[in-house]
Amino acid sequence: MTEPDEQPAQRWDDQWADQPAAGADEPVSITAYPNGPLLVRGTFEIRTPTGEVIPPRRKTVALCRCGVSTLKPFCDGSHKAIGFKTEQEPPAPQPPLTD
Structure with a gap:
């Protein structure tokens, strides 16, 4: 039997599995899906407020x-x-930021 915490992750896999993954050198892109999540593609880090x-x-x-x-x-x-x-x-999308 699947644990309750595993079921939501499976729903995510089913819903977004057909989305292409970005390569290691690709810039990060964020797509806001109407009435849904933000889909983030690319090489990125997500950190907690303490930096972990x-x-x-x-x-x-x-x-x-x-x-x-x-x-x-x-x-x-x-x-x-x-x-x-x-x-x-x-x-509307904004031009990319430059260094």
Whole structure:
């Protein structure tokens, strides 16, 4: 039998498995899915407020926007169960930042 904590991660895998993963040298891209998570692709680090690295386990991850995920900061699909709705579409893409 699958543990409850494993089920949300499986939903994430099923939902986003067809998304292409970024290569090691690709810049980070973040896609805001309407009524869903932020999909982050590329080479990146996620850190806690104390600076500890949270291993992403994938080159493409979905970050929670609804605040209900049991896998925070990662999405577990809870946004569907609570009917999470984004207030508006994300703004138009901005040009990349330069050093």
